[in-house]
Amino acid sequence: MITAYSQHGRHEEALEIFKNMILEGFEPDDITFISILNACSHAGLLYQGWFYYTCMSEDHKLPVSQEHHACMIDLLVKAGWMSHAEDFLRRLPSHSDPILWRILLNACSMHGEVARAARVTEIMSKLEPNDDSHFVLLSNVYKTSFSQSFRVLGG
Missing domain, CATH: 1.25.10 (Leucine-rich Repeat Variant)
Incomplete structure (x- = not known):
């Protein structure tokens, strides 16, 4: 659901589902975080993207992959933060x-x-x-x- 909402430009709904998922005690996996980071990138939510990227490894103890790094680079360049x-x-x-x-x-x-x-x-x-x-x-x-x-x- 998160991926579908994200791919169809409904980023707020994607982030809301993710938030509810966490509140209900479901543990997200690495694929879920790729979807969330993509949603943040498409919506231009730079700081939220950084938050999710950080909490993925720190709070959820998930390994960060090349795909997650690619999402973050995409997020930064779309925001115009080329040097970053x-x-x-x-x-x-x-x-x-x-x-x-x-x-x-x-x-x-x-x-x-x-x-x-x-x-x-x-x-x-x-x-x-x-x-x-x-x-x-x-x-x-x-x-x-x-x-x-x-x-x-x-x-």
Whole structure:
């Protein structure tokens, strides 16, 4: 139910079900937390997302997985907190996971962060030396940035 509500933009209902679940003594699992973190991300609830991310391991003693980290990076970049997302990623035990870096690189395109995109691409080229797709993503960041600059200049 939580996932269904979250996927259909009914984030308040998803969070309410989760709250009631806890109040009734049901113990959430790691999948439930992925749904909750996604709901927070889609609704732009940065601080609530951090709260649930923290209580997952501290209160419920659940292991935090790559999927949970991905949700948090997504939450941070959607809020425009790009430097926080990068810092968060660098501090993770799984900081060498190219999937997590790809989330950040995609967000660089949305936010026009050329310097960060170049830095992330360099990291990804070391993590995945045989995969050149991150260079395509970087070129998209440059293209987006150039297009925006061209529009500002009246072109």
